Amino acid sequence: MDPRWLLIGWGVxxxxxxxxxxxxxxxxxxxxxxxxxxxxxxxxxxxxxxxxRLDGITFKxxxxxxxxxxxxxxxxxNSFWFLFLSIWVLAIISNVHRLAPSLAFDVVLPLLGAxxxxxxxxxxxxxxxxx
Amino acid sequence: xxxxxxNKLRLIRRTRDLTQEELGVALGVTRHTxxxxxxxxxxPSIALALKIARFFEMPVxxxxxxxxxxxGGV
Numbered sequence: 351m352d353p354r355w356l357l358i359g360w361g362v363x364x365x366x367x368x369x370x371x372x373x374x375x376x377x378x379x380x381x382x383x384x385x386x387x388x389x390x391x392x393x394x395x396x397x398x399x400x401x402x403r404l405d406g407i408t409f410k411x412x413x414x415x416x417x418x419x420x421x422x423x424x425x426x427x428n429s430f431w432f433l434f435l436s437i438w439v440l441a442i443i444s445n446v447h448r449l450a451p452s453l454a455f456d457v458v459l460p461l462l463g464a465x466x467x468x469x470x471x472x473x474x475x476x477x478x479x480x481x
Numbered sequence: 482x483x484x485x486x487x488n489k490l491r492l493i494r495r496t497r498d499l500t501q502e503e504l505g506v507a508l509g510v511t512r513h514t515x516x517x518x519x520x521x522x523x524x525p526s527i528a529l530a531l532k533i534a535r536f537f538e539m540p541v542x543x544x545x546x547x548x549x550x551x552x553g554g555v
Contacts, residue, residue, distance in 0.1 A: 408505035408512045417514040417523050481517040 353410040357402055364395045421477040429470035436462050488545045491519040493537055508532050 371388035374380030402409045412418060440458065494504055494515075501515040508515075508529065517523035525533065525545075534541040 405505075405512045406502045408502055408510065411505065411509050411511050415510045415514055416526050416529060417517060418511065478513065481513065481520050481522045 353402060353407065356410075357398060360398060361395055364391050367391055418478065421474055424477055425470045425473035428473040429466045432469045433462065433466045436465070485548050486524045486545055487521065487548050488518065490515070490533065490544060493539070493544060494519075497537070504536075507536055 368388045368391070371380065371384040374384055375382070401412070405412070440462075494501070499507075501512045501519075505512045505515050509532075510529070514523065518525060530541050530545055534544055537544065
């Protein structure tokens with residue numbers, strides 16, 4: 351299948367979602383989180399378009415490319431190191447300084463998750479395009 | 482880090498008048514992987530090396546070799 355159809359389909363879905371998000375916020379039926387998600391899916395679309403521009407028709411081999419599978423594994427390893435170390439640091443800080451009750455875990459844990467994902471994405475891009 | 486496996490993929494590809502994209506399509510990999518191979522930033526798996534050799538109808542060792550071999554080490 352021509353990967354352009356995948357991009358067109360993804361683009362249409364993104365536009366629909368973005369429109370619904372803006373409309374939802376405008377009519378006060380949705381919160382700011384929906385706008386963040388709309389931004390994220392739009393960024394993903396831009397990334398896919400850039401990859402398509404760089405890889406051309408071979409874009410369709412992205413999911414079966416052996417090098418990308420290896421890179422994906424390396425990126426995952428980096429992000430897990432961050433996660434493990436962060437959890438350990440958090441555990442030590444909260445025990446040594448007795449901060450556990452005052453730490454805002456509802457903020458810290460999502461930040462850890464977001465950091466893990468961001469490191470994984472950046473590592474993947476670094477390994478992929480450092481040629 | 483550069484690969485210890487050297488290759489003359491770029492030379493062979495250009496001799497056959499192929500683009501990186503065309504070779505990527507034929508081998509089932511992305512254009513960037515061809516680029517990484519040609520720049521010695523990636524060592525292919527045995528399966529991919531054999532695929533490349535079969536595609537160009539050449540022995541694998543005519544395309545890929547260990548760096549030390551051509552320096553007279555082996």
